[in-house]
Amino acid sequence: xxxxxxxxxxxxxxxxxxxxxxxxxxxxxxxxxxxxxxxxxxxxxxxxxxxxxxxxxxxxxxxxxxxxxxxxxxxxxxxxxxxxxxxxxxxxxxxxxxxxxxxxxxxxxxxxx
Amino acid sequence: xxxxxxxxxxxxxxxxxxxxxxxxxxxxxxxxxxxxxxxxxxxxxxxxxxxxxxxxxxxxxxxxxxxxxxxxxxxxxxxxxxxxxxxxxxxxxxxxxxxxxxxxxxxxxx
Numbered sequence: 001x002x003x004x005x006x007x008x009x010x011x012x013x014x015x016x017x018x019x020x021x022x023x024x025x026x027x028x029x030x031x032x033x034x035x036x037x038x039x040x041x042x043x044x045x046x047x048x049x050x051x052x053x054x055x056x057x058x059x060x061x062x063x064x065x066x067x068x069x070x071x072x073x074x075x076x077x078x079x080x081x082x083x084x085x086x087x088x089x090x091x092x093x094x095x096x097x098x099x100x101x102x103x104x105x106x107x108x109x110x111x112x113x
Numbered sequence: 114x115x116x117x118x119x120x121x122x123x124x125x126x127x128x129x130x131x132x133x134x135x136x137x138x139x140x141x142x143x144x145x146x147x148x149x150x151x152x153x154x155x156x157x158x159x160x161x162x163x164x165x166x167x168x169x170x171x172x173x174x175x176x177x178x179x180x181x182x183x184x185x186x187x188x189x190x191x192x193x194x195x196x197x198x199x200x201x202x203x204x205x206x207x208x209x210x211x212x213x214x215x216x217x218x219x220x221x222x223x
Contacts, residue, residue: 033210040121042200042215043157050209058210090156102211104156 002026006091006105013081013112021076021108023091031094032074036087081112116140117214119201125220130191134217136201137183145204146184150197191221
């Protein structure tokens, strides 16, 4: 099992560009999450999904979009990148009823210049 | 005020020392509590859950005080490999995602 796979690991974007951060899990988890982590800060929830076709906003959704067409995939779309979106992005998943045990991907380090 | 607050540190301790971190949470509709560990530039990983009666996992002891709304993590006989950031994490009733504190950085020195 690969667990949660995120691509790319690193990316530099110019202001105004768009990109999609990919997240795939092979554990058949229903719940998936996107967090961002700024330097020296905790994780902030961007979006989450409780199953295919269902997504909901988290704490900091502005400037991002998500979709969940399959159980496995939960891509995060950045439109019109801004320097404030420079951060490390983590995708995570979990099964129903097991709140604590998130499985995280290894993260995508994004710099917007 | 943040819902989950931690002293950012860093806590610099020698090998073999005992060190304790506290975390306060502000929302009384809290359900479950956890400590996650995050190594530099890596993803967080579950260290241990925190139970009302207190619980141990080897050199690590976690305590919960609901009346005062804080949890603690005690590390005995610190190892160099314990150097990391420790995240206090709370699950709130009715929410489908965990709430993370900003973390406390521990640096164990030889």
